[in-house]
Amino acid sequence: MKSISPNIFVNDLQATITFYAKLGFTVTDEVTAPEGEKVFALMTNGSVTFMFQIFASIEGKHPMVSRADGGSLLLYITVDNIRQYYDYIKEHVTVLTDLEKTFYGAIEFSLCDNNNYMLTFAEHD
Numbered sequence: 001m002k003s004i005s006p007n008i009f010v011n012d013l014q015a016t017i018t019f020y021a022k023l024g025f026t027v028t029d030e031v032t033a034p035e036g037e038k039v040f041a042l043m044t045n046g047s048v049t050f051m052f053q054i055f056a057s058i059e060g061k062h063p064m065v066s067r068a069d070g071g072s073l074l075l076y077i078t079v080d081n082i083r084q085y086y087d088y089i090k091e092h093v094t095v096l097t098d099l100e101k102t103f104y105g106a107i108e109f110s111l112c113d114n115n116n117y118m119l120t121f122a123e124h125d
Helices: 013-022 082-089
Strands: 007-010 026-032 038-045 048-054 074-078 095-101 106-112 118-124
Touching: 007 013, 013 026, 013 038, 013 048, 082 095, 082 106, 082 118
Parallel strands: 007 048, 074 118
Antiparallel strands: 026 038, 038 048, 095 106, 106 118
16 A cells, blocks of 8 residues: 545535645645536645545435534644644634644644544654
8 A cells, every 4th residue: 555545525625625725735636527516626735635525426326425514534644843834724724622742742733624524733753
């Protein structure tokens, strides 16, 4: 195995793109349906890649993909210079937990994205 890129289903793709741009991600690829609606975006920040796809694009095709926004998925993202990133990001999004040193040695903070997914950013010693 070489990498993992979660494909995260969302209701509002443009709102998701706007939110993740605040975190420093950029759109590197997009897919537009034949009807003209943007249905998929690939966003990257360094070596982290997320795929976002609207629920409507798979309606009736994959019935197991059915849920309200958010859920039990937590995206754990390792970063360098976490204090600098935290100082920048706290001005642009709502932080759930401030910077803290964990019992396992990481420095972390968490936030909730516009889809109710929890993101935890961490730097390990």
